[in-house]
Amino acid sequence: MDQVQKTFIKLHSKMFDLIIENHSLLLLLEHFEIDFTVNNKTVEEICKENNINPEIFIAIGNIYNGYNPSKITNINNDDIHCILKMLKNTHQYYKQDKYPEIQEYVRELYENNNSAEIVLVEKFFNEYFTEVIEHLDYEDDIAFPYFSQLLEIDMQNKNIDFSAYTYKEHHTDIESKLADLKNLLLKHLNLKNDLSLRRKLIFSLFELEFDLNVHSLIEEKLLIPMIQKIEKRKHE
Numbered sequence: 001m002d003q004v005q006k007t008f009i010k011l012h013s014k015m016f017d018l019i020i021e022n023h024s025l026l027l028l029l030e031h032f033e034i035d036f037t038v039n040n041k042t043v044e045e046i047c048k049e050n051n052i053n054p055e056i057f058i059a060i061g062n063i064y065n066g067y068n069p070s071k072i073t074n075i076n077n078d079d080i081h082c083i084l085k086m087l088k089n090t091h092q093y094y095k096q097d098k099y100p101e102i103q104e105y106v107r108e109l110y111e112n113n114n115s116a117e118i119v120l121v122e123k124f125f126n127e128y129f130t131e132v133i134e135h136l137d138y139e140d141d142i143a144f145p146y147f148s149q150l151l152e153i154d155m156q157n158k159n160i161d162f163s164a165y166t167y168k169e170h171h172t173d174i175e176s177k178l179a180d181l182k183n184l185l186l187k188h189l190n191l192k193n194d195l196s197l198r199r200k201l202i203f204s205l206f207e208l209e210f211d212l213n214v215h216s217l218i219e220e221k222l223l224i225p226m227i228q229k230i231e232k233r234k235h236e
Contacts, residue, residue: 006065011044077151105201
């Protein structure tokens with residue numbers, strides 16, 4: 001059966017209904033630091049209560065629902081700071097939540113089976129997540145501070161060897177290698193037990209892959225174009 005297309009989020013969409021349809025939107029709320037008790041509130045009401053530009057929230061929410069983000073017409077510096085904070089929160093989710101969870105599943109598999117294949121899975125994932133951490137640290141330590149400075153000070157005539165273009169060129173596809181790991185688990189890992197544990201591991205990998213993809217689309221479709229417009233304006 002084909003997957004039912006998700007709702008295109010609008011101002012008057014009920015947040016409760018959206019979550020019931022797509023539970024991944026709980027991650028959206030968590031990354032924006034919004035409480036999950038949404039009652040019968042609309043998206044517009046949720047955004048007003050949490051001082052979030054509804055255009056930003058809806059654009060990102062629709063990425064979670066599988067749509068290209070709508071064009072944002074009303075944007076200010078505070079909105080970009082909001083996006084940066086949201087993205088930083090996703091970094092903590094990867095580092096403190098998903099990575100330890102997946103690592104624990106792999107450890108349990110190894111303890112139960114002690115096979116060469118599990119060692120390969122552990123090595124592959126650890127090497128992969130080292131790349132992810134490097135990417136996230138680059139954003140936290142170099143890219144995001146530059147974006148914040150760009151919003152706060154006059155950048156004209158300042159010799160800063162960084163730009164949104166530099167960031168875009170450095171922007172790696174950190175989610176694609178997860179496909180190799182899923183292939184390894186689904187096609188080549190021959191174990192006769194631990195189905196429940198293996199299912200939890202694979203589910204967790206799908207969840208990580210999904211949110212990493214959303215993370216990349218937010219940066220490529222929303223953040224980078226916004227920053228490029230500001231750079232252009234400051235250098236005119």
